[in-house]
Amino acid sequence: MDMQATKKKVGLKEKYAHMTRGLGWETTYQPMNKVFPYAEFEGIKIHDWDKWEDPFRLTMDAYWKYQAEKERKLYAVLDAFAQNNGHLGVTDARYINALKLFLTGISPLEYVAHRGFAAAGRNFPGVGPRVACLMQSLDEVRHAQTQIHALSNYNKHYNGFHDFKHMIERVWYLSVPKSFFDDAFSAGPFEWMIAIGFSFEYVLTNLLFVPFMSGAAYNGDMGTVTVGFSAQSDEARHMTLGLECIKFMLEQDPDNLPIVQKWIDKWAWRGTRVLTLVGMMMDYMLPKRVMSWKEAWEIYFEQNGGALFNDLARYGIKVPECLSQTAIDKEHISHQAWATFYQYGGASDFHTWMPTDEEMDWLSAKYPNTFDKYYRARFTHWRDEAEKGKRFYNGTLPMLCQVCQIPMLFTEPSDPTQICYRESEYQGEKYHTCSDGCKHIFDDEPEKYIQAWLPVHQIYQGNCFNEGVDPTAPGFDPLAEVLKWYHVEHGRDNLDFEGSEDQKNFAAWRGLATKNV
Amino acid sequence: MAVKALKAYKFDAADTQDKFHGNQLLYVGWDKHLMFCAPFAFALPSTTRFGDLCDKILSKSFGYHPDWAKVDLAKAVWKKSGQPWQPDMNKTLAELGLKHKDALRFETPGLNGIQGSCS
Numbered sequence: 145m146d147m148q149a150t151k152k153k154v155g156l157k158e159k160y161a162h163m164t165r166g167l168g169w170e171t172t173y174q175p176m177n178k179v180f181p182y183a184e185f186e187g188i189k190i191h192d193w194d195k196w197e198d199p200f201r202l203t204m205d206a207y208w209k210y211q212a213e214k215e216r217k218l219y220a221v222l223d224a225f226a227q228n229n230g231h232l233g234v235t236d237a238r239y240i241n242a243l244k245l246f247l248t249g250i251s252p253l254e255y256v257a258h259r260g261f262a263a264a265g266r267n268f269p270g271v272g273p274r275v276a277c278l279m280q281s282l283d284e285v286r287h288a289q290t291q292i293h294a295l296s297n298y299n300k301h302y303n304g305f306h307d308f309k310h311m312i313e314r315v316w317y318l319s320v321p322k323s324f325f326d327d328a329f330s331a332g333p334f335e336w337m338i339a340i341g342f343s344f345e346y347v348l349t350n351l352l353f354v355p356f357m358s359g360a361a362y363n364g365d366m367g368t369v370t371v372g373f374s375a376q377s378d379e380a381r382h383m384t385l386g387l388e389c390i391k392f393m394l395e396q397d398p399d400n401l402p403i404v405q406k407w408i409d410k411w412a413w414r415g416t417r418v419l420t421l422v423g424m425m426m427d428y429m430l431p432k433r434v435m436s437w438k439e440a441w442e443i444y445f446e447q448n449g450g451a452l453f454n455d456l457a458r459y460g461i462k463v464p465e466c467l468s469q470t471a472i473d474k475e476h477i478s479h480q481a482w483a484t485f486y487q488y489g490g491a492s493d494f495h496t497w498m499p500t501d502e503e504m505d506w507l508s509a510k511y512p513n514t515f516d517k518y519y520r521a522r523f524t525h526w527r528d529e530a531e532k533g534k535r536f537y538n539g540t541l542p543m544l545c546q547v548c549q550i551p552m553l554f555t556e557p558s559d560p561t562q563i564c565y566r567e568s569e570y571q572g573e574k575y576h577t578c579s580d581g582c583k584h585i586f587d588d589e590p591e592k593y594i595q596a597w598l599p600v601h602q603i604y605q606g607n608c609f610n611e612g613v614d615p616t617a618p619g620f621d622p623l624a625e626v627l628k629w630y631h632v633e634h635g636r637d638n639l640d641f642e643g644s645e646d647q648k649n650f651a652a653w654r655g656l657a658t659k660n661v
Numbered sequence: 662m663a664v665k666a667l668k669a670y671k672f673d674a675a676d677t678q679d680k681f682h683g684n685q686l687l688y689v690g691w692d693k694h695l696m697f698c699a700p701f702a703f704a705l706p707s708t709t710r711f712g713d714l715c716d717k718i719l720s721k722s723f724g725y726h727p728d729w730a731k732v733d734l735a736k737a738v739w740k741k742s743g744q745p746w747q748p749d750m751n752k753t754l755a756e757l758g759l760k761h762k763d764a765l766r767f768e769t770p771g772l773n774g775i776q777g778s779c780s
């Protein structure tokens with residue numbers, strides 16, 4: 145006789161219980177601490193994983209449905225964008241360089257985030273965070289893919305988009321975001337969650353996504369805007385996961401507080417340094433600006449972040465110790481970074497340029513304390529020289545910070561005219577850092593940072609040339625050989641925007657679209 | 662503090678001098694001339710004469726700056742690791758006690774960059 149199946153549908157709460165907590169079990173062939181070897185070594189004490197509260201209560205079956213719907217909408221827009229030559233609708237071809245920075249510097253990080261959350265999901269013994277990490281891991285690979293698909297439309301028409309996967313492992317400035325994620329991924333699962341889940345996804349994510357996605361909207365790039373919208377509800381879930389994770393750690397044991405605080409201090413600073421690239425993008429690479437980096441920093445970090453840390457104060461968490469320095473840096477770093485990319489514009493896969501007079505006036509208005517005093521003369525001088533045919537390309541390699549790997553371009557908090565030098569010694573060897581924040585991180589775990597793959601040192605060691613290249617051959621040109629190894633085509637992908645193939649093509653194609661020829 | 666790890670955590674430093682094919686790293690920055698965004702990194706034999714470093718190498722790296730023509734390096738004020746330091750143009754890096762990854766900076770009194778902006 146057939147069994148009578150019950151018609152009753154499982155309620156949401158019950159379904160959530162079955163699809164998360166119900167999926168876990170206590171292992172018997174091997175002890176739990178052998179199955180989850182990464183759960184304890186960082187010193188974080190968890191007494192009861194069942195106390196984990198998942199604010200979203202999302203289960204995998206619902207997850208697939210939501211994501212599939214979002215994908216359908218996104219790809220409809222991307223197809224329309226491609227078929228209508230959407231790329232010709234952007235404000236100015238200079239804007240496209242912000243997309244190159246995004247594809248080379250951000251999309252590969254989405255992929256590493258995918259791997260990192262998969263690992264965290266594997267390594268946590270608690271079922272609640274395992275399921276949440278699994279979903280975030282899938283989100284992140286989706287974000288990497290959708291970004292790559294959206295930007296592949298630009299790759300058909302413009303230079304510099306062709307080999308981001310190769311470049312992330314090699315190109316000098318990309319070691320900055322890469323080493324940031326490598327640092328987090330090579331830590332334990334709890335530090336990963338504070339580094340990426342909390343500091344990056346919660347405290348700093350608005351400073352990454354709002355500038356790029358609003359920047360896309362302001363500059364007529366509907367394809368990229370749609371990628372942003374498609375990721376938005378995922379990001380909201382990621383932020384909540386990061387926050388839940390930190391609260392969970394703090395509620396489980398009072399001994400966790402100093403460890404969590406140390407990680408917050410470290411990763412707030414590491415994140416801030418990486419975001420220097422975003423600051424420069426906002427202030428210099430968007431033909432139509434959204435807001436200044438300083439304004440974004442004040443809204444999203446100082447005000448929103450301030451409210452968050454007020455909320456966490458009841459656990460004994462203090463605001464990150466770098467706050468006083470970032471309040472000074474926000475007036476400088478975007479100008480210092482753009483000056484760096486401009487002068488090393490021979491060695492990157494995107495174009496650089498000097499701002500117009502009108503743009504400099506905008507910068508003066510947004511940075512009344514610093515732009516005219518410290519930067520305008522430099523930029524005007526470079527522009528004048530370029531007009532005389534002497535565009536400045538710095539041909540000597542810069543000194544890098546051992547921790548953030550950014551060239552030592554930052555100035556002393558007390559003196560914006562003086563480069564900030566910090567030095568440590570470990571096992572008889574000298575190490576240089578760009579700031580108190582990076583020095584502090586180095587001194588805390590020198591064994592980790594002495595292994596840093598610093599692009600400048602690697603070039604001098606001879607590790608950045610294609611096989612068979614002989615650096616001792618007569619007439620050897622190291623920069624040319626390094627560019628070949630980067631897969632950056634000299635004269636096409638790099639150098640000034642003025643006179644570039646991108647500039648000429650965009651003007652010609654837009655002309656065809658808007659004029660009778 | 663040591664790295665917390667499951668096993669003994671011991672790895673080689675990536676940039677020890679033996680990896681630079683007989684050269685040593687030397688960093689040099691020109692104070693109040695931020696047109697050069699960061700100090701420079703050079704890989705040089707320890708037998709390099711300091712005068713040659715100044716005349717042949719630094720002049721090439723810093724020469725784009727309009728102030729460079731007015732620089733008299735004999736009168737520059739040098740620092741090593743932030744402490745006052747006196748070079749001798751006729752001595753080599755080794756003779757001056759400069760070690761792998763030492764950081765030098767110099768000031769050129771009276772010269773303060775483009776329109777005095779320290780650029």
